[in-house]
Structures are given as structure tokens and as C-alpha cells.
Amino acid sequence: MACYQKHLSFVSFLLLILSLHVEHSMAKEFVPVGVVLDLNSTVGGIAKRCMSMALSDFYAVKDDYNTRITLLTKNSGNDVIAAASAALDLMMNEEVHAIVGPQRSAQAKFVIELGRKAQVPIISFSATSPSLSPAQNPFFIRTALDDSAEVKAIAAIVKAYGWREIVLIYEDTDYGNGLIPYLMDAFEEIETRMPYRSAIPPFSNNSEIAQEIKKLNETNARIFLVHMTASLASKLFVLANKAGMMREGYAWIITAGLSALVDPLGPKVKESMQGVLGLRPYIPRSKQLEEFKRRWKRNLTSSKPNVKITGLNLFGLWAYDTAWALALAVEKAGIMHSGFLKKNASKSNIKSNVDLAALGISETGQILLDTILTTEFQGLSGKFHLIKGQLEPSAFEIFNVIGKTERIIGYWTIQRGLSQELDDNNEVAYSISKDKLKQPIWPGDRTEQPPKLRIGVPVKLGFDEFLKVEWDPRTNKPIISGFSHDVFLAVLKALPFPLPHEFIPFMNKDKQSAGTYDELTYQIKLQKYDAVVGDTTIIANRSSYVDFTLPYSESGVSMVVLVKDNEKKNFWIFLKPLSLDLWLTTGAVFVITGVVIWVLEHRINSEFRGPRVQQLGTIFGFSFSTLVFAHSEKVLSNWSRFVMIIWFFVVLILTQSYTASLASMLTVQRLQPTFVDVKEIKKNGYFVGYQNNSYVEGLLIKQLTFDRSKLKPFNTYDDYHEALSKGIQNGGIAAVFDEIPYIKLFLAKYCSRYTMVGPTYKSDGFGFAFPLGSPLVPYISRAILNVTQDTDKLGAIERTYFSSRGSTNCEDPSTSISSNSPSLTLHSFGGLFIITGTVSLISLLVCFFKFFGSHWPTLSNSNPESSFWSKLIEMAKYFDQKEDPSSHPNIERHKSRVHAISSPDIIEPST
Template sequence: MKFTMMIPLTLFILIILGGSVYCERPSVVNVGAIFSFNSVIGRVAKAAMEAAASDINADPRILSGTELKLIREDTNCSVFMGSIEAFQVIEREVVPIIGPQSSSIAHMISLIANGLQVPLVSYAASDPTLSALQFPYFFRTTQSDSYQMAAMADLIDFYGWKELAKKMSKVSFKLTLPTQYDLSDITYLLNKSKLLGPRVYVVHINPDPGLRIFTVAQKLHMMTGNYVWLSTDWLSATLDTFSTENQSSLKILEGVVGLRQHIPQTVQKKAFLSRWRKMQKNGQIHSELNVYGFYAYDTVWAVAHAIDKFLNEHYNIPFSFTDKLHDEKGTETQLGKHKVFDGGKVLLKKLKDINFTGLTGQIQFTTDQNLVNSDYDVINIAQMAIHGVGYWSNFSGLSTLPPETLKEEQISHYHPDQKLDNVTWPGGTTEKPRGWVVASNERPLRIGVPNRASFVEFVTESHSSHKIQGYCIDVFNEAQKLVPYDIPFKFEPFGDVKEDTVSTLGRLVMVVWLFLLMVITSSYTASLTSILTVQQLSSSSITGVDSLIAGDWPIGYQLGSFAYSCMTEILYIPQSRLISLGSPEEYDKALRLGPSNGGVAAIVDELPYVELFLSQQTDFGIVGQSFTRSGWGFAFQRDSPLAFDMSTAILQLAETGRL
């Protein structure tokens, strides 16, 4: 596509008096407005910016008779088109550019604005990476998403839905939708997410009048009491533009909690709302007002204040030609001849210095060229209506008091507690959802069970019925009854009956929701003890583990038990002295043979196994005191929320004597 460079001529009247030259202020100053006309934000912003321009041109206190003219161009939600429109408005000598509303388009236009020294002021581009450090000509008159994510993190922390013990939430899974997503994309992602543990969803997308994510979620039975749906401010911006006829759409949003950029309730805000309704009645506007309309209105006023101060000092708006466009790194980009705004750096400073009260509150920029205030409403959709349940600000966190009230009371060192009003959750419940599941019917908890040939009273698989049974299984079944939620599960035997379960476990650690059942003791430690024959008890010099260590007799241990590593690595017993035994029958034989006839002097094993063996054999006994080393218990996947609940349940079994 070929573009023709149109260079308008601006005429100035020169008056020479006493050797001095004066320039008359321009009659018109052009301000570019690049945004997507046919969008949730764009339809509202267009009317709001036109209203602001009209008010500015009717106010003799600003611009002193110079008309502010908006030069609008439609990006059609396209980065490519947005870049083309940026060059087209710059050719018309605009100072500055307002918009765009899309962060991705803002990234591209910011590069152009930097090169041509034209300030870019956006009322909707919220990406935190749009920083003044990288884009010195970029200003933001809306909230950065860095604050919105901080608000969301505080909200999640407030309700306790986090995987870390510290006050930091962890995003377990990120589900990314394509730019032009459809219902099948949403269905695929949500079905995929149902196989995961977390049930707290944070939805951060562009405004979607069709509310497609929630429509699909409802069809997939995901808008129930087991789920938590949190939304960034795209949802409130969308809902605020709904007409009364569209309020029925709120039915599928029952229980959703979201954020809305906070605007103080002032006389100016109420007056603008009344004016908006009149424009609707007159057919001038066909959309309800959302927060971006207020921000767009204030943005036009912000650039008007900066231009006014600029003209008061410089009178004219100078441009000059450049053959090459340079980016911030000094790289030359061949884009033909372009006009650079010679007063761009000065106007940049004027924008940095503005400070006035607009419809949205105080309009003043921080050093990184964001608004000084970062406040949000916390909203809850219930019974087909939007309810405010509190506020969030970057200085006080969550509160039921408006941020402007807290700022007044902050002078007296008032520090509010984190608090919100009652919330209705999906399914209509007022009880806070748990926010996660350890398993589902589609993907039950997989419990690894060692396939044992010895001491089968603890755990084994019946060869005839293939039923998993034993003491460990009984403990698990009783404990899971005390866990306050359902745990779909299935047992999976592993090992070849003689195999070392520790090495097998090493191969299973990648299994999702791995849960290894071992013997449970009330102290959560393994008690090691020694057993001898009755004859040895009366004649042997072995009196306990210390004398056993000091001697040179062979010592038996159970194959696969951690007793082996304990004796070699902690008690420093030579490996040559240790004899592996695989069953109670081998215990009996080795002890009866004794150390002189190819047997063992004693066996060191874990107390539950020893007690089971002694309950069936009366010719043996325990010598010395047992000693403990950590080793036995339930093993969970790292960060599994089930670990705490199962531990609590087992303690309850122990305290009641049922264990």
C-alpha cells in the first residue's frame, strides 16, 4: 500500500515591535486518538473523549482560544493496523497521541512515539512491561496490571488459597488461550484443567461481551461450590456496559468475585453519569458507561493541561523532518522521511508535572509515569446483581472502607485489618470453597502399595481376589474417613515381592499424586530393636544395640528395610556383618542356627515387624531398649495439601486409641 505524505502548513502572524518577534498561538492543536472503535472499551472511550474535547474547547480557562481537535483512527484490534494509523496521525502533526487500549499495540506504537518524540498517553494499556524506562514517551492514565496482580494476590491470601506457607501465592498452572480463541479452545483448556488439583481460577483476558469462558464452564459443571472464579477488571468493564436487557447474562456468573478500578463517589462523577444518561436518551450514545470512559475523559484533560502549559511558554508547536527513525538503542530504521516533534521533550516534562482532580480522582504521575493512586473495588456477582464487598489499595490492602477514607485517617496512624464483606460463591453457598482437590473421579489418587511376600499382615495383594489388604490399608481407610472431603483413589501394587521398595520408589516419584503407604506409628518415627532366641537371652553377652555394635557377630535385617542404611551409615557397622532376611521364616531359621552355624546373633528390625514376629513365636524376645530414627510414615508429592489433613487424621486415630 502506498502512502502519500500530506504536510499541512500552519500559518503564524509575526509582529515586530522594538526588535522583538512574537508568535501568535495556533488556532488548532491536533491530538491523535488511536483505539479500536468497535470494542467494549472503544465504544465508551470514543464518546467520553469527544465529551472531554467539547468541554475543553468551551472552557476559556484552558488553551486560551486554541481549539483541541481529536484525530481519530481505528486500529481494528490489530498491531499492524495500529502501527499504520500511528504514522498517519503523526503526519497530521498531533501532540500527543491518546491510546491505544491494547497493550500489544501500545508496545509497537511506543517505539514509533519514542523515535518521533511524540508522547503517548494510554487510558487502557495495562501491561507492566510498558515502562517509562524502556518507553520514555509512554504515560499510563489507568492502573498497571502489576497493581491488579498484587490486589489479586492479596485476595487469594485473604481466603487462604495458596500453596506456600509464606504470604506469597503460587500460580500452579497457566492456561493460555490463543489470540483469536473460540468455544472449542475454551472447552479444551477447561477440560484439561479439571484433571489438575487447584480449583481457584483467575481469569485475565480482554473484555468479552459473550462471557464465553463462564458459559463453557457452566456447561462443564464448573460453576459449582467446588470451584472459585476470580476475575480481573475485564469482567467489570464488560458488565458495566451491559444494558438492562442484558442483565440476564449475570445468571451464569453466580459467585464470581472480581476487581473494578475504583473511582471515588464525587459530585463530578455523579454529574457526568447524569450527562451520559441524557446523551443516551438523545441517541448520541448507545452504550453504558464503564471505568474506561472516565479514564478516557480524564486523559484528554491531562494532555490539554500539558499542551496549555507548553503553549504558554513556547506559543507554537515546532516539527522538523528526519530521514531516519532511531529506536532507543540508536539503531536506524529506514522508514522514509518523517516529522519529529521538536517540542516533544518539553511536552514530556509538562505531562510529568500535571496535577489536577479529574473524574477518576487525582491525576498525577509517579516517576515511572503511572498514576499515583492504585485502588480497586472488590465485587461479587450474586442473585443476578453486582455487589461491592470491599476495596483494595496499594497502601492499605483489603478493607471495607473506601481508599479515600483510609487516606484521610492514615494521618492519625490508622492501620485497618484486612477485611471484606460476606461473599456468595459459585453454587450459591456463603461458605468459602476449599479451592483444590487432590483427585477427581476422572483422575483418582494413585496409591503405591509395596507388593510384599513377607509380613503380609501389614499390606499385601490377595493372589485370588487381587484385593489390597492389611494393617496399612486399614489405617488409610480409617484416616481418609476423617478427612473433610472426598478422595477418589485406587491402589497400585509395585515391586516383584523380593525387590527393594526404596529403589522401586525412586522410579515412581514422578507419578502424579504419588502416595506411598507404609507402616504408621503414633510417633511418626521408626523404632529399631533387636531380637534374640530365648536361649540366647540367657547366655549371650548381647545386652542391646551398643554391645551388638561392639562385637563382630553377623546381624540380620529385613530385606528392603531402611535398617540396613541406618546400621551402615549411622551406626557404622561393616556391611560384611549384615545378613539380609526376606521373611519371618528366614528370621526363625537364622536365629535358631546362631552366628556359629551360618545364622545370625540377632536381628535388628523395625518395632512393628518385631512385635508381629514375636506374636507368632514364643521362643524369641527383645533385648535392650529400642532406638528411633526417622523413616516410616506416609509419603506425599511435594506441596500436597493432603499431607497435613491425613497427618491430622492419623493423630486423631492415635489419640482415641483406634490406631
């Protein structure tokens, strides 16, 4: 009996508890909330479990709240129509006060429009596409970060590692396409190009993805940014790994949408992602989060077999906080016994759960929307605080996939940029430097930053001052040195970003040159090299398949010839001071001057009379004796004296110039080239030399039209010297054609034997070659200007390779010999000859007019019937007759002086 009473009292107690619970439950208001998710996906399965746990945790803490949210879940799959249909069914038939979801951005676009029509808040924790803007859709709330929030962080990483080109691989959906405009703007700000974008449809099979990967591999791209969902990305990375694109030299970055799901990905996928950099929102540590993670691991085994739930991810945390915020807002808004204001159904009486005309308007939608927007609390993912309808962006963490884990290598915030540690010190300056991040492990298990620029360098037997390739005897690795190499390293130091590189000799299996410089630069087009560094000349045909930087050396091609033997050994050197035309003109003027003086003095001066042979000798003797001012004949006419004064001035200048030029040839001897004209070399069929594998061969054949059989290639300066010193008669060459930097070095070594002559054939000097359209070219060119304008830096490099070459007593090798003859030319004395000719002509005209004026009338009156020529002959006879001395006072004075000198003892008697 006692036992029965005890049992009855226990049952009464249970009935009392049950009645109290029912009474308590009856006092609560259940608020229906729709959930539209792809329950077959990882994100959908985790989100559903997290939301359920969130409501259990919330009402366990807030047991006194009068409202209770009831989640009505619909499986939308990956179908846009199914998601819209599920949302419409929840609004019309279940009269939900809000809808959480849908999961994907493409689905959300349609559901948001339904929410606006029914004034039902659409709350999404996973539709992150920037194309869905809460500002443009008033009943849309995003309890996640907009994808555009991570763009600046991505750009900071790209700039920190100095990547100038990056290829975007994205999912061809609203989610993938929505980020492209923001990425383009961000990369444009940091001067990084996106030369190729790879759009992969979400339902692509392995064969289609493999085909796209093959295209990517053919572009020679090395840096990739992946923006897609986990289901598509898992296929991509496995196939990329098989294609050899996850090895050394490559770099991959994944955006937050995929980074949030790295942990739940399968081991095969994760193995294919080794070395990948990821970016995801930073989740601050908290006791609440750690406790939730422990409970999550315990509950994994209790999940349904048909639901794939793996490790926790960021979207699950956002789903948890979304449910928590919704529960708070429903209680705060005081939603009780509310429903929809129904509209008239369509004219058809057939019941349909997708009849948009029958969709009503929620009575509490606007109130609930306003309440959610102002709700704030500390959630599992951090502070829940909505700005303009979406979660406020905070910090991003940067991680590196290594093994089975993700190693955090740094953080990015709007205030500080990149940093290794995250703290609240806002006084630190904004920084974008890879030194602010921990050293990542790149694909291929390498610590060297990709991509490593593959730089081709020429292998040469000689002329190695510019670039020399040697081999380490222990490691058998190439050792590169030379002027071009050191200039390139100096240029790299002047760049605003790091540029990892490796030098690869252009050689065959015997470690000899694999071809010409044209073939070397063409390797860039063939994608064997990313650049060429060396003494590579900038010329037009090469610029059709590569881009050159600004030149870092002198430009032009010239000719080197042997210096002639000493002119002092020349038997006819005395003729060299004057050119042939000047010699002939001077002789002619001498004769003409003698004739002019004879004409002026013949009738009045007995020294210019006599037999014809004597008169001819007087003409030549007088004119040429004036060359040394030793003429014995005295002139009596004033016009003769005027002519002589001018002529003596001309003779003085000619003799002084001749003397100075001859003295210079005999004493101050200058180097004279054996050849000064290319035409002379070609006309005589002489051989010429050039540097082997140089573009100069093409210049000689195409531009200077040399016969190919007359060209000889050489490999060293000593080869030049030997071929030139032999001479053209002994199997040698007449000249060497090469670029001026090489000629300077050759002349510095053999400065006393050779000289540079002739014109300079234009080229643009030495430059560094890169692929067409390479974004590195303007940076390298600007850095070259900085280096070449720094005389101390460039001078130190030049002294290392050039200052010790040749004798220090050599003249400046850049001094070239003029191709003009050293003789004085007629052009130099043309003015003098014009003056003396004019004076002589005027004197003759005055003499003739005076003579004809006095004798022509008499002759005309005496022989009126004589012809003109007869009269001229008579005039010539008259001219040949000696004139009466009494008519010329100059003659009488001359005779008196002569008589006084010859008879000094005769004294005139005084009066």
C-alpha cells in the first residue's frame, strides 16, 4: 500500500509538470520562418544544423521570451526555379514572416523580388555577390560580407608580391561574374593587368574543365585567382594538379567564398591545393565559439546518413548568427497573431501555390525588417552589426594551405593593411609589403616567390665584358657576370617590387651557343624564356615579337680600319698639303697674274720688252718668283702695283698655309685610316669582318649591300686584330663592322694600330627584351633611367669591366677619324682667288679703255675702209710699240733714281 501511494504521488508530480509545460507552451507565440537551402550541398547541410542549434541555444538562454521561431525548411537544390517556387509556397501557404536564404546568388535574385512584392524580409548568409545590393533591394538583408569587401585585401597581396599579371578563374554565375568589375578597378589602381579571364560554367564536367586548364597553360600564365564555389573548385584543383600547374613557379589565390570551405574539402582536393594562398574574414576567438566547436564535433555522428555534414565552416557560423539575430528581432518586434493581407486570387478558381496574383502583403514585414537592421550582439562570427543592410566588414586573415592544415601567415585590415599580427594599435602606418607576412610555402614545396622570371642569357666565346657565362666546378651551375648582368641587377633594386628570377644560358648540350641573338630573343615568343638579358641590340625586326626596354648603352654601328704607315715615309708628301684642284687653280692664277703684269708694263717698261721668247720667260719668271718675293723686274704702272699688293697678300696666305700643313704632317703626325669610304671597300671586293651571331651581318648584306662571300665572322678581339693586321693582300680584311660599345673596347686594347672611321649606322643600343605587352617593360625602363642617370652607380659598374682594358696612355677610343682628305682644298681659298681675279680684271679694263680711247680714233680716220679685225691687228701693233717715256712721269722719275744711283760722283754746279 505504501509502495502504491509512492507511485501515485510520482505520477501526480509528472502530470503536474506536464500541465505546467503545456500551460507555458500555450503562452508562447510561434512565428513561422521559411528556410530555402540546397540541403544536398555542404553549405546547406551545415547551415541547417547550425540554425537549429542556434535556436536551441537562444531559447535555452532566453526562456522567458514570448515568441518562438519555427523553421520551415525547403530544399531548393541548385535550381533557380525551385528556389523561387519554394519561397513563393512559404509565403502564400505558410505565411512565413521572413525567409532565410536562398543559398546561391543566382537564386536570391528572384526570391528577393518576391520578398519585395510581399514585403517579407529575405535574409541570406551565403549570397555574397556584389550584384545583389541591399541598397537597391529594400527587403533584402545580407548577414554575410559582400564579396567586394575582400577586393582591396586581394589587391594588397598581389601588390605585395609584385605580380604585374594575374589570371582570374571564376564560376560563370551571378556569384562569379559579380566580382569582376571590382577586381578590374582594384587591379587597375595597382597597375596589374588581367590579360585573360577563364569563365567555367557551374555544371562543367572534368573534360570541359581540363580543356580550359589546357588553354590556361598555353597562355604561359603563372599567377591565378580562383573565385568559385567548392563543388566546382574541387574539380579544378585536382585537374590543375594533374596538368602540372601546381608545381614550382606557380601561385594560386582563392577568394573568401572558397576559403571558408577549405577545411571541409576532401583529402584528395586538399592534396592538390598545396601552397595555395587563401583569404577569408577573420573570426575572433571566444569561449562561446570554442564551446560551440566542441559540441559540433560531438554531434557530427548524430547527423542523418543522407546529409553530408563535415567540418564547420564560416557560412555555418553566419547561419547560426542569422538565426540568433532573427529570434532577437522577432521578440523585440513583438510579432503576435500576425498574418498576410490577402489579395484577390486570379480569375481562375483553380488553386495554385504559385499564383502570384494571390500573393498577399505581410503585416509585420516592415517592422521585422527595421528591427533586424538595428539588432546588435556578439555572435560566433564576431560582432553582428549591419551597415546598409549587410554585415560590417572587419579584418581578413591570409592563410597558406600546407599539408592537411591552413597556416595563418598574416592579416589585412582597412586601417593597417598587411600585418603578421592582429591587434588594436591603429597608430601603425598602412603597409603593403610582403615582409609584413610570414614566409609562405608555395606550390612545389618552395620558399622562393613565384613566378621566377626565366631569363635567357647568351653564351659567347669572346666579347664577354658585357655578359660572361662560367660554370661552377662543384655544382656545375652557371655563374653569370658582366656589365649587362650587373646593370640588370641594379635595375631590379630600383624596382618598387620584388622580381624573383633565374638566369638560363642559351646553349646546346655541349654548353655552346645555341644560335644567334635573333634566335635567342625569339625564345621569348616560344615561351621558353620570360626575358632576355645581355648585349641585345634593339632593332626593328626583333621588336615585332618582343618588347624592349629603354636602352642602357650607346647606340650605332661603325667601321674600324688599320692605321696607315707614317706619312713621313711618303716620297711625294710635299704635295699632300694642297689638294689637286687647289694646286691647279694656284698655278693658273700665278700665270694669269704674270700675264696681267706684262700687259700693264709692256709699253712703258723696257724690262718687259724684248724678243717674244724673252717676254714669255719674263711672264712666268716674274709670276712664280713672287712666291718667294724674289722677282727682279720693277713695275712702273700704279695699276700694276695695285695688282701686286693684292697678289702678295694671296701668296702670303697660301705659303703660310702650305708650310703649316706640311709641318703638321712631318712633325705632329696623326693616325690616318687605310680606308675612309665603304664604297671603296665594296668596289675593290675586299673582305670585311663582323661579330659572330650579331645582327650586323644582316646590316652589311641588306643595308650596305655587301656580298655575303666577302663577310667573315669573328669571336674575339684578338681575331679582329689578327685579321686586320694581315692586310688585304695577305688574306686579311679591310675593315671590321661592329657596334660602338665593342669598338670602344677593341680600340682601348689596340689603340695605336686601329681607328674608327666613316659614318655611324643608327641602332638603339642594348636593351632588355620581354614578351609583347609585358607590364614589366615600363617599370624596367623607368628603373633603367634611374640607374643610368646615377653616374656614381653606373660609373662603378663601368670601371669594373672597362677601365682596366688596354693601355692607359691610349687616346680616347671614341674619337673617330674624319673620312675627308687632310689636304687643304680650293674651297678654303676661294675668296682670295675671287679678290685677286677681280683686281686684275679691273686693272686690265682700265688699261685697255685708256689705250683704245687714245688710239682708236686716229686709226679709224687713217684707214676708214679697213675691217674691224684689220683695225684690231693694227691696234695690237701699236700696243707692241714702246710708248714715249715723256708721257709717263713715273718712268722719268725711275730713270733719275737709276742715274743717281749709278753716278754718285757727279755734282751739279751751283748757280
